[in-house]
Amino acid sequence: MLSINEKNDIYLVLREVSQLEGTREPLRDDDILVNLDKKSSEELKEILNKICQEEEKLSCQRRILHGKIDIIRAELVDRLKKDKGVISKKDINRLTEILAKGLQKL
Numbered sequence: 001m002l003s004i005n006e007k008n009d010i011y012l013v014l015r016e017v018s019q020l021e022g023t024r025e026p027l028r029d030d031d032i033l034v035n036l037d038k039k040s041s042e043e044l045k046e047i048l049n050k051i052c053q054e055e056e057k058l059s060c061q062r063r064i065l066h067g068k069i070d071i072i073r074a075e076l077v078d079r080l081k082k083d084k085g086v087i088s089k090k091d092i093n094r095l096t097e098i099l100a101k102g103l104q105k106l
Contacts, residue, residue: 073099 032047039047077099080092 070099 032051036044077092077096080095
């Protein structure tokens with residue numbers, strides 16, 4: 001099990017890396033993982049609830065994005081089937097098979 005100091009160190013490294021990469025910080029609140037040992041149980045429960053709610057929103061957004069991806073892929077497959085251009089029926093079947101496997105993983 002990690003000590004409080006180790007957890008704080010990990011958080012600070014993650015924060016620095018995310019700033020260097022120009023990405024969003026792992027957590028919005030800078031102090032959320034710092035000094036956990038000084039926070040009351042009630043504060044920790046509130047923080048946990050807040051993070052769980054944020055995760056739920058992100059999960060919903062992810063599912064919506066995956067739905068849009070599936071719709072766009074299906075549209076592309078339909079267009080490929082209609083065009084009968086450079087892409088053969090074998091290619092279309094293979095693409096459909098690949099896309100179907102991707103959906104099964106979800």
